[in-house]
Every structure is written in C-alpha cells, then in structure tokens.
Amino acid sequence: MSAKKQKRRHPLPAPGEWTFELIEAYHTEIDRVAREYGLDTYPTQIELITSEQMMDAYSSVGMPVNYHHWSFGKSFLHTEKGYRRGQMGLAYEIVINSNPCIAYLMEENTMTMQALVIAHAAYGHNSFFKGNYLFKQWTNADAIIDYLIFARNYLTECEERYGEEEVELLLDSCHALMNVGVDRYKRPAKLSLSKELTRQRERAEYLQSQVNDLWRTLPAQQIKAQTVEERRFPPEPQENLLYFIEKNAPLLEPWQREVVRIVRKVGQYFFPQRQTQVMNEGWATYWHYTLINTLYDEGLLTDSFMMEFLHSHTNVVYQPAYSEPWYRGLNPYALGFAMWQDIRRICENPTDEDRYWFPDMAGSNWRETFDFAMRNFKDESFIAQFLSPKIMRDFRLFAILDDDKEAKLKVSAIHDEAGYRKVREIMSDNYNLGSREPNLQVWNVDLRGDRSLTLRHQAYLRRPLNGEADEVLKHVARLWGFVVRMEVAHEDGRIELLHECRQDRRRTDKN
Amino acid sequence: MVRIIDRRFDSKNKSAVNRQRFMRRFKNQIREAVADAISGRSIKDLDNGESVSIPAKDLSEPQFHHGRGGIWETVFTGNDQFSSGDQINRPQGGGGGGTGKGKASNEGEGEDDFVFNLSREEFLDVFFDDLALPNLVKTQLARIHEYKSQRAGFTNDGTPANINVVRSLRGALGRRLALASPYQGRLRELQKELEALLETSPPDDPEVLRLKDEIGILRAKIEAIPFIDTFDLRYNNRVKVPKPTTQAVMFCIMDVSGSMDEDKKATAKRFFMLLYLFLTRTYEHIEVVFIRHHTVAKEVNEEDFFHSRESGGTVVSSALEMMKDILHARYLNGAWNVYGAQASDGDNWENDSPHCRELLANTILPFVQYFAYIEITPGEPQNLWREYEKLNGAHPNFAMQHIEGLPDIYPVFRELFKKKLA
Numbered sequence: 001m002s003a004k005k006q007k008r009r010h011p012l013p014a015p016g017e018w019t020f021e022l023i024e025a026y027h028t029e030i031d032r033v034a035r036e037y038g039l040d041t042y043p044t045q046i047e048l049i050t051s052e053q054m055m056d057a058y059s060s061v062g063m064p065v066n067y068h069h070w071s072f073g074k075s076f077l078h079t080e081k082g083y084r085r086g087q088m089g090l091a092y093e094i095v096i097n098s099n100p101c102i103a104y105l106m107e108e109n110t111m112t113m114q115a116l117v118i119a120h121a122a123y124g125h126n127s128f129f130k131g132n133y134l135f136k137q138w139t140n141a142d143a144i145i146d147y148l149i150f151a152r153n154y155l156t157e158c159e160e161r162y163g164e165e166e167v168e169l170l171l172d173s174c175h176a177l178m179n180v181g182v183d184r185y186k187r188p189a190k191l192s193l194s195k196e197l198t199r200q201r202e203r204a205e206y207l208q209s210q211v212n213d214l215w216r217t218l219p220a221q222q223i224k225a226q227t228v229e230e231r232r233f234p235p236e237p238q239e240n241l242l243y244f245i246e247k248n249a250p251l252l253e254p255w256q257r258e259v260v261r262i263v264r265k266v267g268q269y270f271f272p273q274r275q276t277q278v279m280n281e282g283w284a285t286y287w288h289y290t291l292i293n294t295l296y297d298e299g300l301l302t303d304s305f306m307m308e309f310l311h312s313h314t315n316v317v318y319q320p321a322y323s324e325p326w327y328r329g330l331n332p333y334a335l336g337f338a339m340w341q342d343i344r345r346i347c348e349n350p351t352d353e354d355r356y357w358f359p360d361m362a363g364s365n366w367r368e369t370f371d372f373a374m375r376n377f378k379d380e381s382f383i384a385q386f387l388s389p390k391i392m393r394d395f396r397l398f399a400i401l402d403d404d405k406e407a408k409l410k411v412s413a414i415h416d417e418a419g420y421r422k423v424r425e426i427m428s429d430n431y432n433l434g435s436r437e438p439n440l441q442v443w444n445v446d447l448r449g450d451r452s453l454t455l456r457h458q459a460y461l462r463r464p465l466n467g468e469a470d471e472v473l474k475h476v477a478r479l480w481g482f483v484v485r486m487e488v489a490h491e492d493g494r495i496e497l498l499h500e501c502r503q504d505r506r507r508t509d510k511n
Numbered sequence: 512m513v514r515i516i517d518r519r520f521d522s523k524n525k526s527a528v529n530r531q532r533f534m535r536r537f538k539n540q541i542r543e544a545v546a547d548a549i550s551g552r553s554i555k556d557l558d559n560g561e562s563v564s565i566p567a568k569d570l571s572e573p574q575f576h577h578g579r580g581g582i583w584e585t586v587f588t589g590n591d592q593f594s595s596g597d598q599i600n601r602p603q604g605g606g607g608g609g610t611g612k613g614k615a616s617n618e619g620e621g622e623d624d625f626v627f628n629l630s631r632e633e634f635l636d637v638f639f640d641d642l643a644l645p646n647l648v649k650t651q652l653a654r655i656h657e658y659k660s661q662r663a664g665f666t667n668d669g670t671p672a673n674i675n676v677v678r679s680l681r682g683a684l685g686r687r688l689a690l691a692s693p694y695q696g697r698l699r700e701l702q703k704e705l706e707a708l709l710e711t712s713p714p715d716d717p718e719v720l721r722l723k724d725e726i727g728i729l730r731a732k733i734e735a736i737p738f739i740d741t742f743d744l745r746y747n748n749r750v751k752v753p754k755p756t757t758q759a760v761m762f763c764i765m766d767v768s769g770s771m772d773e774d775k776k777a778t779a780k781r782f783f784m785l786l787y788l789f790l791t792r793t794y795e796h797i798e799v800v801f802i803r804h805h806t807v808a809k810e811v812n813e814e815d816f817f818h819s820r821e822s823g824g825t826v827v828s829s830a831l832e833m834m835k836d837i838l839h840a841r842y843l844n845g846a847w848n849v850y851g852a853q854a855s856d857g858d859n860w861e862n863d864s865p866h867c868r869e870l871l872a873n874t875i876l877p878f879v880q881y882f883a884y885i886e887i888t889p890g891e892p893q894n895l896w897r898e899y900e901k902l903n904g905a906h907p908n909f910a911m912q913h914i915e916g917l918p919d920i921y922p923v924f925r926e927l928f929k930k931k932l933a
Contacts, residue, residue, distance in 0.1 A: 023515060028513075045514045045515075047515075048517045049521075053521070060529070070533040070535070073534075168536070179575065320588075321588055327587075396591070397586050397587070397590065398593050401584045402582070409598070411594065411596060412584060429584070440575060464579075464581060466577060466578035471573035
C-alpha cells in the first residue's frame with residue numbers, strides 16, 4: 001500500500017446526489033481495492049430502487065420474486081406505517097445471495113451511502129455468501145431466483161385450480177412450521193429449475209404411491225401380526241417436521257405436498273443467515289470500513305465523504321450497555337466488527353495474552369486467517385473459537401444465570417481471568433440455534449390405530465414451549481389430517497402430554 | 512464487471528396483491544372498522560381513507576419457540592457493578608429495572624394492535640360492499656372529478672403548439688411601431704429638410720450629402736428592429752375546470768321520534784351518504800340542509816341531526832312544511848338543483864299522512880330533481896308508506912323504498928342513476 005500512497009490522485013467527486021456515472025466510478029475503485037485484498041465474490045448486479053420498492057422487497061422476505069401471501073401484505077403495511085411516520089428508517093441495502101449477487105441501492109441515499117452500501121453488500125456480504133460453508137451447503141446461489149419463479153408460478157397455478165383460500169390455508173400451516181423444516185445435520189440436495197420442473201410431476205406420483213402403500217390396510221391378514229406390531233414409524237425420531245409431513249402425511253394431495261416442499265426449501269434457504277448473523281454482518285462491516293479507508297488513504301475520497309461515512313459507520317456499530325433503555329441485546333454489527341478487527345490485531349500485533357490464548361493465530365498472515373475463519377465457522381463456533389479476552393473486556397461482558405427455581409438471578413461469570421472461558425462458552429451457547437430453539441421431534445405415528453402423530457419436545461434446561469405451541473399444533477393437525485399430540489420429555493425422564501389436537505379431515509375432504 | 516440496473520420505474524405495486532390478500536383475510540375486522548368510521552364521520556367526508564386497527568392476536572403467525580421459564584444463562588454487555596457470584600433481584604416487569612432481560616425477545620412482538628391505513632378507494636370499496644352496489648355504479652362513484660380544459664385568454668409562455676399567431680404578430684407590430692417611432696420622427700424631419708435644401712442647393716452640396724448619410728443611418732436603425740421577438744409571443748391559455756359546474760342542495764329529512772333507534776339511524780345515515788356521493792359526482796358544489804322532526808321540525812347541524820335524541824309522537828308534515836319554506840326562501844332562484852331525501856320508520860300520526868302527500872305533490876315535487884323516501888322498518892309498511900304509494904306512479908322524480916337491511920338502500924337510487932348515466 002505504501003507505494004500507492006505516494007501517487008495521490010484527484011479525489012472522486014462527492015456530491016450529495018448520486019449519478020449513474022459516479023456509482024460506476026466508485027464501484028470501479030471499490031472493486032479494484034477488494035481484488036487487491038483478495039476478496040472472492042460472485043459478479044455484482046447493482047439495482048437502483050425507490051423506497052417503496054425497498055418496502056416491497058422487505059416484506060417479501062428480501063427476495064425479488066416470491067409467491068403471494070397475506071402475511072407479506074401485513075409486513076408491507078407494517079413497514080410502510082413505520083416508515084411514513086418516521087419511526088423507522090429503511091435498511092440502506094438489501095443484498096441477495098444469488099449469482100450474480102444482487103444488491104439494492106435506494107434512490108434516497110446520498111452518494112456516500114451508496115458507496116458504503118456497495119462496499120458492504122456487494123463485496124462484504126457477497127464474498128461471505130460465496131465462501132462460508134453453511135451457505136455453500138445450504139443454498140444454491142445459481143438457482144435460487146429460478147426456483148422462486150418456479151415456486152410463484154406453481155402456487156399461482158394451484159390457486160387457479162384449487163382456489164386461493166385453499167392455498168392460503170395450506171401456506172399458513174406451512175409457514176407455522178417453517179423453522180422446524182430443516183435438517184440440521186443432513187446436507188440438502190441442490191436446487192435447479194429445470195430439474196424441479198421435470199421431476200416435480202414424477203415425484204408427485206411416486207410420493208403418492210409410497211404414501212398409499214404405507215397406509216395400505218387391505219392385505220392385513222397376509223402380514224404376520226408380530227412383525228407389524230414391532231414396526232415403528234418413523235424408525236428413528238425425525239427433526240424435520242415439514243419434510244416428514246411432505247413425505248408421509250396420509251391425506252395430502254400431490255400438489256399440497258409440492259407446496260409444503262416449496263415452503264420448506266425457501267425456509268431452508270434462510271437457515272444459514274440465522275446462524276451467521278454476527279459473522280456475516282461483522283464481516284461486511286469490517287470490509288466496508290477497510291475498503292473505504294484504503295481508498296481514503298490513496299487520496300481518492302474527500303474529507304467530507306469520510307465524515308459522512310464515519311457518521312453512518314459509528315451508528316451501525318453502536319453497542320448500548322445492558323442498563324440503557326434502548327438495549328436490545330448484543331448488536332451483531334458491533335460484536336462482529338470488533339471480533340474481525342481483533343483477529344487482524346492478533347495476527348499483526350499480538351500481545352502475550354494473545355499468544356497464550358491463540359498460539360496458532362498470533363503472528364500469522366491475517367488474510368489467510370480471515371479466509372479460514374470466514375469459510376469454516378458459524379456464529380456459535382466462531383465465538384467459541386475467536387472471542388478474545390480483550391473483546392470481553394472491551395464489551396464488559398458478563399453472564400447472568402436465570403433459574404426460575406431460584407429467588408434471585410446470579411452473575412455466573414464476568415470479564416475477568418476466572419470468567420473468560422465461562423463467558424465465552426455461555427455466549428457461544430446463546431448463539432447456538434440448537435439450544436435457542438426448542439428441540440422438537442416427530443416421535444411416533446400410530447400406524448395400526450388412529451393414525452395419530454406424536455411430536456416430542458425434548459426439554460432442555462427445563463425451558464418450556466411458548467404459548468403459541470397449541471396454535472401451531474392445530475396447523476400440524478391440518479396438514480396431518482388426524483389427531484396430533486405434543487409430548488414433552490423432561491430431563492428427568494418423565495413424559496408428559498402437553499396438547500392434543502383432533503382434526504378429522506376425512507369428512508371435510510369428501511365433499 | 513458490474514451491471515447497474517435502474518429499477519425505479521418498474522411497476523410500482525409489486526406487493527399490491529399481498530395487500531389485497533391481507534385485506535380479504537381480515538375483511539370482517541376491516542368492515543367493522545369502516546362501520547365505526549361511518550358513524551363517526553360527516554356524511555360529506557367520503558374522500559378520505561381510514562385508519563383501521565386489528566387486534567394483534569388475530570394477526571399472529573404462530574411458531575414453535577421457547578417460552579419463559581426454565582434455566583437461561585445469557586451474556587450481556589456493559590458490566591458496571593457485578594462480580595462473579597453476585598446475587599441480584601429479578602428486575603420487575605416493564606424493564607424499568609434497567610436490565611432488559613433477554614427473555615423478552617422470546618415472547619415475540621408486543622401485543623399492540625396492528626394499525627394501518629385504508630386508502631380512499633379501499634374505504635369506498637368496503638362501504639359499497641355493504642350496500643351491494645353494482646360494479647358499474649361503484650366505478651362511477653369512486654371516480655375522481657373529471658376536468659375539461661377551457662380557453663382562458665392568453666399567456667406569455669407555453670408550448671409552441673399553443674402559439675397564437677394573430678396575437679403574437681399584433682404584439683410584434685406594436686413593438687416595432689413603438690421602438691421605431693423616435694427614428695421615424697427624426698427621419699421625417701430630415702427628409703423635409705433635405706427636400707427644402709434640394710430646391711436651393713445643388714445635389715452635391717456637402718450639407719445635402721450629410722443629410723443623406725444621416726437618413727441612411729436612421730433607415731438602417733429602423734430595419735435593425737427585429738420583425739418578431741420572443742417577447743412578442745402569445746400563447747393560448749387553457750385551464751382545467753372541473754366538469755360538474757353546477758350546484759345542488761340536498762335536504763335530509765329524518766324522523767327522530769322515539770321509535771327511531773340507533774340502528775335505523777345508522778341505516779339512514781348510509782342512505783344520506785350514498786345520495787351525497789351520487790351528487791358529488793354530478794355537482795361541484797353541494798349544500799346540505801338537515802331537518803329533523805318529531806312533532807315539530809327543526810333545522811339542525813349534522814352533529815345534532817344524527818346524535819341527539821328526542822322522543823314523542825310524529826308529525827311528518829312539519830318537516831315537509833319546513834323544507835318547503837327553506838326551499839322557497841333560499842333555493843328557488845334558479846341556480847340550484849334540489850334533492851330531497853327522507854328517512855322514517857313510517858309511523859306517522861294517522862291524520863297527518865294525507866296532508867304529507869299533498870304537501871309533497873303540490874309544493875315540493877314540482878321544484879325538486881329527485882325526492883327519495885325510505886321507510887326503515889322490519890315489518891309491514893306503515894301509514895305514511897301507503898299514502899306515498901299513491902304518488903309513486905304519477906311523479907317520475909319520486910322514489911320510495913322499504914328497507915330492512917343495508918342492501919335495500921341502493922334500489923332507491925337506481926332510477927336516479929340511470930338518468931345520470933344516459
């Protein structure tokens with residue numbers, strides 16, 4: 001960089017209003033610097049949109065196309081209200097994990113903000129999407145837009161054929177189960193529009209025949225009674241409720257199975273984002289900060305540009321303390337940004353403490369370490385691996401133990417020598433979806449009897465299900481078509497029946 | 512390589528479909544909100560949307576999450592007082608205790624009602640829905656003013672297509688005359704001098720040559736004045752004028768005797784509103800006169816018209832007398848289109864009804880465009896209805912309707928509307 005510093009150039013103009021030419025000029029510079037840092041990205045597609053279109057994108061979960069559902073309308077009205085009354089600013093950007101990577105810029109933004117967004121979204125997030133193992137495994141950037149188009153067309157077709165209301169009710173039920181529609185440990189198959197289309201019909205027919213076979217009751221006499229009684233279904237508990245329903249619900253029509261599958265696939269697409277918030281936002285923030293500062297060092301940016309940039313940047317990484325009224329938990333931008341900066345510091349200027357805590361990392365090449373960390377971790381493991389004592393001191397982290405059997409809360413660890421490991425462990429667990437979300441399993445289907453479906457909640461640290469669970473169970477019953485039960489398995493081994501929901505679909509179906 | 516795409520001019524309402532779905536799903540709540548709004552607003556106030564609030568519970572999209580309870584161990588920032596092992600009291604609910612415990616987030620969103628705004632179109636849609644209006648009527652009514660463009664003199668600027676040639680050239684001529692006049696005067700003097708001089712002196716006299724030179728210069732100056740200048744251009748001026756250019760007065764007559772309960776009044780209000788809407792599509796300026804009556808009639812403001820309660824018997828003719836008086840005193844100068852709308856439960860004092868019919872036939876119907884009577888009663892028509900029935904065929908500008916529910920209102924206007932459509 002030092003060689004570059006000497007050839008100071010004329011800074012890029014920084015007027016309040018952006019123009020297409022300027023966006024292109026800024027993009028060219030940002031792109032050049034990003035390449036110098038070795039960021040590997042999908043090609044970028046920058047789209048300029050109005051605030052209204054931003055709200056549109058917001059409310060259809062950030063995707064450029066999506067099927068229609070009232071809940072998106074609700075979220076649009078909600079966003080619109082907040083925005084019109086000035087209670088809420090819109091996000092400066094939305095970036096879509098697709099190839100090419102689509103970054104939306106809002107027309108109200110100033111030129112500085114557009115440059116910040118380009119660096120943040122089109123280079124930060126973009127490279128993270130391309131590199132991180134979760135995204136590689138769970139999402140398919142090449143096919144997502146095509147898949148969503150397929151999904152929208154398919155659902156429109158279903159609406160024409162079976163009525164909007166029927167489809168809407170089905171979608172309601174599927175949405176209720178969206179966050180239990182993921183195999184957390186199995187790798188999903190790749191999406192592809194052409195395959196989807198050709199296989200969809202085939203699959204529908206095949207599935208239906210499988211289901212029918214499973215429920216065949218006629219040749220009962222031929223099967224030996226004993227083996228039947230021992231047959232347990234599912235043979236092992238299943239955690240992916242939507243998948244289980246798609247494959248096994250006895251009364252669903254083929255098109256309904258396809259809809260379940262669509263919702264499951266879309267939910268799965270967002271699964272990695274829920275698990276890499278700190279890393280991903282921190283990474284993007286780190287890179288917009290670094291790229292813009294590098295350009296400034298090269299003399300390409302004016303001071304006024306930098307003032308505005310720093311103003312926005314500081315707002316983004318602001319972390320209020322627990323005692324302040326606007327405390328909303330840890331700010332992923334602040335924590336992530338601090339951690340990535342800290343990793344670079346440990347690589348470049350390690351202290352004795354860092355050498356003790358991170359013997360492999362201290363003094364290593366920071367770009368290689370960054371790359372390794374970005375590619376192979378999610379929030380939970382990233383924190384367990386890289387949260388340094390310095391960050392814990394800087395953020396003044398402390399852990400509170402809240403046991404509803406105790407009268408008082410207990411401070412279990414703070415940012416001191418004795419507490420570092422404990423704080424880190426607890427914090428890592430806070431970001432673990434497995435313990436944050438209830439552990440639900442498809443436990444048993446009564447194949448020989450009333451075909452009832454039993455779900456089991458494996459309680460963890462005595463945490464109960466929330467009050468909405470019985471509502472969700474109604475949705476499960478709508479999909480399953482027979483009695484659905486929810487049990488809780490307490491840690492001491494007791495099994496307790498929580499809810500039971502009866503819905504005999506057979507009557508309503510045969511009209 | 513980067514692709515920069517300008518999407519700002521793409522179709523705007525991408526989520527309009529989702530919004531419609533939302534509206535359809537919560538139709539009942541929205542309808543209730545609109546009904547509340549109608550009883551709360553003035554009958555003239557139909558050009559605004561309405562803010563609708565739906566209980567958050569109805570809108571929830573349930574999901575499996577953890578609830579409160581059990582053991583939670585959470586990391587917070589900004590430690591300012593704690594050491595390991597400290598015991599702290601649980602913060603009391605409301606978060607005033609300073610530690611917004613992470614559990615709050617498990618409880619999902621707050622329980623506030625979900626509030627959003629209906630646009631004017633959506634509001635009218637729901638309003639019309641109740642009244643079972645035919646679609647054609649709906650679109651006719653929901654239409655915003657039509658404007659027609661009218662000539663209104665001339666302006667100094669405008670588009671080239673609107674240049675008025677005659678005016679512009681006239682202006683140019685005037686300007687040329689005005690600018691040239693000092694030179695013209697001097698030119699004439701010089702020419703006279705020259706002629707006089709030529710009689711006495713030879714043509715090559717230096718004085719003659721000087722005069723000729725000067726005349727040449729003046730001619731050049733006059734010719735240098737431009738034939739036409741941007742300053743001269745005049746354009747035809749066109750202004751947009753709302754098409755309905757006439758005015759109307761609408762008489763609302765309502766029985767407020769003891770037998771008219773709130774429900775009947777609410778129905779009557781919709782009837783008046785709908786008439787008002789019809790009229791706003793046809794007339795630019797509308798005055799509304801509210802007359803309520805029991806045994807005596809009184810002209811009141813809208814607030815009292817709908818909301819104050821009276822009791823006692825009913826003498827309908829008192830209201831018709833009053834309408835006649837007001838009509839003759841204020842609105843019979845030829846500038847007004849008069850509409851009458853009467854709502855009652857039909858329970859009139861027996862001997863009064865024939866008198867009403869006469870009043871209506873002789874002193875009111877000849878002067879009004881349209882008079883509509885609705886009888887809001889669940890059972891058999893009452894005596895006033897029977898009397899009015901005699902008028903029905905004889906006067907084309909009279910309509911009556913027996914109303915049990917909201918969808919019965921519209922037929923009253925069918926005739927009126929047919930006429931306007933033609």
